[in-house]
Structures are given as structure tokens and as C-alpha cells.
Amino acid sequence: MQRESQNRRIRPTAVPGEDPLRCRPGGLIADDLAGALEIIIGLPWRDCLSFSAGGDLEVMQASAQHLERHLARAKPQIAEGRARVAAGLSLDVQPTADPVIRLHAAASTTEPDYMVRTDEGDIYDPPFGQYAQPRHDGWR
Secondary structure (H helix, E strand, O other), rough: HHHHHHOOOOOOOOOOOOOOOOOOOOOOOOOOOOHHHHHHHHOOHHHHHHHOOOHHHHHHHHHHHHHHHHHHHOOOOOHHHHHHHHHHOOOOOOOOHHHHHHHHHHHHHOOOOOEEEOOOOOOOOOOOOOOOOOOOOOOO
């Protein structure tokens, strides 16, 4: 019995206290590698997807604006760092609105066109989160 439980594979989770058997969100974030890197460098993309009210582009754009303001206050050097990384990779980091539109377009094609699966064959949750803003205290 003990040996059997040691051989069971449980998917790791990045969120403490979360059910390890529940799949994390997964999906496309861009059409190609350069586009993905531009989004990763120039946008808090995970939070834009999390606070998208199920994939609403306007909500994603509003979330991105709130997140960028918070990031600029918390880390004033972020714009300079992004520019350096983008230049080093010969990428073009656009103002916030453009990457949000491209992120939304790519993530929208995840279902039903592309189903992202775990190694065990389980399908990841859709990339869009259900909330429009943080549940506790909203946007500060």
C-alpha cells in the first residue's frame, strides 16, 4: 500500500494550498516566439489573463492599465529594464494596448483550436480568469 502511494504522480502546483489535482490555466499567448517574448517583457500578462472577466478585451485593457500603474509605482525602473531587455533581443515593446490586444487574440484561439494538455493527458483550464479585478480591496 505504501509503495503504491509513492508511485502515484501528483501534478505540482505553484499556489500553496491549492488542490494539486486541479489543472492550472494554460493556453497560447502569442502567434510566434518573438510575439510571446514581447508580451512577456512588456506586459504583466498572467494578471491580464487572470483579471479578464472570462476573456473580455475591455476588462483586460483596464486591468493592464491598473497593473502597469501599480508596477510603475512599485518598481520605477521597470520601463528602463524592459527597454534594455527588448533591445538586447532585437524586439519591439509596444505601449500597453497593443500587447493586450495580441494577447487576447492568441488566448482566444486556445479553445477549441488548441487544447493544452499535461503530461498525463489532462486538459489545462482555459487561460482567461473569471474576475475583472482582485477580489479583496479591488484595484488600489
